[in-house]
Amino acid sequence: QSVLTQPPSVSGAPGQRVTISCTGSSSNIGAGYDVHWYQQLPGTAPKLLIYGNNNRPSGVPDRFSGSKSGTSASLAITGLQAEDETDYYCQSYDSSLTGYVFGTGTKVTVL
Amino acid sequence: EVQLVESGGGLVQPGRSLRLSCAASGFNFDDYAMHWVRQAPGKGLEWVSSISWDSDIIGYADSVKGRFTISRDNAKNSLFLQMDSLRPDDTALYFCAKDHRKYWYNAFFDPWGHGTLVTVSS
Numbered sequence: 509q510s511v512l513t514q515p516p517s518v519s520g521a522p523g524q525r526v527t528i529s530c531t532g533s534s535s536n537i538g539a540g541y542d543v544h545w546y547q548q549l550p551g552t553a554p555k556l557l558i559y560g561n562n563n564r565p566s567g568v569p570d571r572f573s574g575s576k577s578g579t580s581a582s583l584a585i586t587g588l589q590a591e592d593e594t595d596y597y598c599q600s601y602d603s604s605l606t607g608y609v610f611g612t613g614t615k616v617t618v619l
Numbered sequence: 620e621v622q623l624v625e626s627g628g629g630l631v632q633p634g635r636s637l638r639l640s641c642a643a644s645g646f647n648f649d650d651y652a653m654h655w656v657r658q659a660p661g662k663g664l665e666w667v668s669s670i671s672w673d674s675d676i677i678g679y680a681d682s683v684k685g686r687f688t689i690s691r692d693n694a695k696n697s698l699f700l701q702m703d704s705l706r707p708d709d710t711a712l713y714f715c716a717k718d719h720r721k722y723w724y725n726a727f728f729d730p731w732g733h734g735t736l737v738t739v740s741s
Contacts, residue, residue: 544727546664553714553731554656554664565729597664601725607678608654608666608726 511536512598512611519617520588528614530581530598536609538579541601545574545583548595557596558583585616593618621645621730623715628735631705639735641698641715649673649693652718654728655700657711657737667713668700669723676722683709705739712736 513531520526530543537543543561546554556565558574561581571592573584581600585592598611627639641653655667668679668689677689688701698715713735716728 541725542727546728548664553733554728555731556727556729559719559727559729599664599727605681607680608669610656610664610666613663 511602511605511609512600514596514598514611514614516612517615517617519619520585521619522588522590524588525584525586526588526616527585528583528596528598528616530583530611532579532581532600532609534579535604536579536600536602537576537581539603541603543574543576543581544599545572546597546599548597550594554597588616588618590618592616621717623717623730623732625713625715625732625735628713628737630738630740632741633706633739635705636701636703637705637737639700639702639713639715639737641700641732643696643698643715643717646717648691648696650721652676652721652723652726653691653698654716654718654723654726655689655698655713656716656728656731657709657713658734659708659711662711665711669718669726670698671723672721678723702737705737707739710737710739 545558547557548554561576562574622644624642654669686704716731718726
């Protein structure tokens with residue numbers, strides 16, 4: 509079961525900015541553990557999008573950015589493009605579970 | 620280029636066993652912790668297990684603890700997942716993923732293999 513909660517879906521028009529929230533608790537995000545974000549295109553493996561709360565791997569466009577505050581984190585996509593329409597997951601470590609947890613996943617739709 | 624290739628998936632009856640493998644290439648395998656993550660059909664991602672570079676530190680999700688065993692062979696650049704007492708809710712695409720450090724504490728997963736499908740059904 510997921511202990512990180514994300515909205516099931518978000519949508520926006522091309523060029524707009526959308527944000528995806530990731531809500532955790534005091535045993536994961538709130539405990540100071542890093543939040544990472546993955547993009548998963550249909551039928552493919554997840555791809556790392558943001559690591560360490562707000563860092564982009566090489567090759568990831570700067571349209572993607574991450575932030576973290578308290579027990580929550582957010583992924584922002586600015587200048588939304590058609591190719592951004594897919595699923596996104598957050599991930600962190602949970603000290604109570606002594607393991608990793610993923611968010612429930614969010615589908616981004618480009619209108 | 621870092622490559623991870625999973626194998627060993629298939630159709631298996633409930634209660635039976637299966638062993639997954641992940642062949643790694645393009646990096647110094649024994650410098651990194653490794654992970655297994657699964658995804659049930661149409662569902663989200665679920666962490667399964669992690670192992671440190673030297674196999675000393677291992678962790679499991681509660682859902683598989685006592686049934687699954689992670690291991691690695693650094694000489695063969697390979698990661699394994701022995702799955703026993705399989706249940707229908709173990710049906711999923713199983714991915715292996717590389718850590719960015721030797722120990723898997725507070726880690727992220729990058730890259731991922733393409734996955735191997737495990738179907739548990741009678």
